[in-house]
Amino acid sequence: MRRPLIGMTAYAQQVQYNSNDLVAGMLPMTYVRAVHAVGGRAVLITPDDPGTDVLDSLDGIVFCGGNDIDPAYWGAERHPETEVDKERDESEIMLMRAALEADLPLLGVCRGMQVMAVVGGGSLHQHLPDVIGHERHRAAAGTDPLAADASAYGRHDLITEPGSIARDLLGSHTVVNSFHHQAVDDPGSFTATGWCPDDRVIEIIEDPSYAYALGVQWHPERTRDLRVFAALVEAAAKRSGLKPAFAA
Amino acid sequence: MRPIIGITTYVEPATWGVWRDLPTTLVPHDYTEAVTQAGGRPVLIPPHDDTDVLDVLDGLVLTGGPDLTPELYGAEPGPLTVTHPDRDRAEMLLVRRALDRDVPLLGICRGMQLLVAAAGGSLHQHLPDVLGHEKHRPAPGVYGEHDASFVPGSRIAGLMGDDLAIRCFHHQGVADAGKLTVTGRAEDGLAEAVEDPDRRFVLGVQWHPEVVRDERLFGALIEAARQ
Numbered sequence: 001m002r003r004p005l006i007g008m009t010a011y012a013q014q015v016q017y018n019s020n021d022l023v024a025g026m027l028p029m030t031y032v033r034a035v036h037a038v039g040g041r042a043v044l045i046t047p048d049d050p051g052t053d054v055l056d057s058l059d060g061i062v063f064c065g066g067n068d069i070d071p072a073y074w075g076a077e078r079h080p081e082t083e084v085d086k087e088r089d090e091s092e093i094m095l096m097r098a099a100l101e102a103d104l105p106l107l108g109v110c111r112g113m114q115v116m117a118v119v120g121g122g123s124l125h126q127h128l129p130d131v132i133g134h135e136r137h138r139a140a141a142g143t144d145p146l147a148a149d150a151s152a153y154g155r156h157d158l159i160t161e162p163g164s165i166a167r168d169l170l171g172s173h174t175v176v177n178s179f180h181h182q183a184v185d186d187p188g189s190f191t192a193t194g195w196c197p198d199d200r201v202i203e204i205i206e207d208p209s210y211a212y213a214l215g216v217q218w219h220p221e222r223t224r225d226l227r228v229f230a231a232l233v234e235a236a237a238k239r240s241g242l243k244p245a246f247a248a
Numbered sequence: 249m250r251p252i253i254g255i256t257t258y259v260e261p262a263t264w265g266v267w268r269d270l271p272t273t274l275v276p277h278d279y280t281e282a283v284t285q286a287g288g289r290p291v292l293i294p295p296h297d298d299t300d301v302l303d304v305l306d307g308l309v310l311t312g313g314p315d316l317t318p319e320l321y322g323a324e325p326g327p328l329t330v331t332h333p334d335r336d337r338a339e340m341l342l343v344r345r346a347l348d349r350d351v352p353l354l355g356i357c358r359g360m361q362l363l364v365a366a367a368g369g370s371l372h373q374h375l376p377d378v379l380g381h382e383k384h385r386p387a388p389g390v391y392g393e394h395d396a397s398f399v400p401g402s403r404i405a406g407l408m409g410d411d412l413a414i415r416c417f418h419h420q421g422v423a424d425a426g427k428l429t430v431t432g433r434a435e436d437g438l439a440e441a442v443e444d445p446d447r448r449f450v451l452g453v454q455w456h457p458e459v460v461r462d463e464r465l466f467g468a469l470i471e472a473a474r475q
Contacts, residue, residue: 002301003298003301005301011264012277012280013264013265014264015272016263016264017258017263018260022276022277023276023277024274024275025274025277025279025290025292026262026264026272026273027272027274028267028272028273029259029271029272029273029294032294036296036298041300042296043254043291044273044291044292045292046277046280046290048277048280048281048284049280049284049289051250051289053250053289054289054291056249057252067265
């Protein structure tokens with residue numbers, strides 16, 4: 001039996017590798033490995049191709065991290081710190097609407113969670129330090145939030161709402177990494193079910209009326225705690241009559 | 249619904265935005281754009297032992313990249329051979345399964361060499377040692393431009409028509425095409441196109457049609473993928 005096929009929204013932008021400097025479709029391997037580790041099969045969906053027909057071939061989808069969403073989508077002016085990715089905005093908002101319409105199991109990670117909130121009619125804080133007065137949700141640029149020497153930044157507690165999917169998956173309390181400068185202000189049609197207890201920044205949104213629609217503000221793919229990915233692949237398998245293939 | 253075309257990917261340390269040398273799966277945009285323009289829906293296929301992904305693919309593009317591990321064609325690595333064994337392993341599994349299932353395949357550069365290795369053929373590991381010139385890879389980032397000649401009546405001859413110009417960038421090449429038929433050659437005699445006439449669509453080209461979004465080749469793949 002085949003593995004559940006999980007689409008991953010990817011970047012298409014200028015990148016340097018080896019001696020090359022060119023536009024590539026790409027995604028950090030951490031996302032790919034996370035899906036493979038919980039029994040799914042990852043394929044990348046690049047934003048350069050308008051259309052949602054690809055969703056018919058998928059069993060689930062991950063909306064991955066990246067740059068900021070254009071605040072015009074929720075009717076706000078652009079903050080000076082906001083750096084948008086127009087091509088990904090257009091593609092992912094279209095894919096998110098179609099995935100929700102089809103009730104395709106979906107996980108939003110960081111920017112992906114923010115895409116959920118915006119498509120749900122909500123809004124974002126464009127620069128979190130302006131709102132909460134500290135930078136602890138963002139590690140220094142380019143550093144791994146989980147690196148040993150970055151322990152003072154980009155790690156915080158997380159609490160979950162009783163009775164939520166988040167509580168089922170993660171328990172009442174856990175610790176997460178953090179690498180973002182924007183955050184969900186109003187989750188729109190979704191419900192906030194996880195927070196950073198120190199500053200009440202929303203860390204999880206969900207809608208239990210779907211097969212699986214969960215957004216997380218942190219980066220589980222960069223950790224060994226892949227429970228939110230495992231739940232996605234399980235929901236994808238269930239929807240398509242498959243079983244996750246657990247790697248040895 | 250458009251045919252879904254899988255595109256194999258590299259895994260490399262990559263640098264963009266705030267990130268430095270982050271392990272990344274990627275493929276040059278030219279490939280996705282060429283598939284899109286020819287009417288397919290590209291998805292990128294990171295290397296993995298799973299080949300069941302072929303259940304949902306209507307066609308497959310095997311992309312360029314580093315040299316194949318010479319063990320795949322029974323040779324020892326030469327001094328200038330640079331390999332990524334994990335990618336080789338995953339792509340060889342994928343190619344063999346795709347051939348078994350007669351999934352339409354377009355192999356480009358390294359992808360053509362992969363088709364040759366899967367067909368029991370072998371490669372020259374450094375062409376300048378064999379040919380005595382660098383015309384297939386003139387300089388870093390510079391494509392070698394040639395006119396190829398194609399075997400009349402072959403698939404590639406029909407697709408290319410009167411425009412025989414090709415753009416190459418490779419330092420390895422086909423020594424023995426195995427069970428495949430060589431249907432195109434450069435002026436120096438090197439194999440530039442291989443086909444398997446017994447399958448629905450198996451075409452390998454040593455040059456880079458994606459750079460010019462060559463709809464003759466990508467369109468033919470997608471047409472085969474529709475069937």
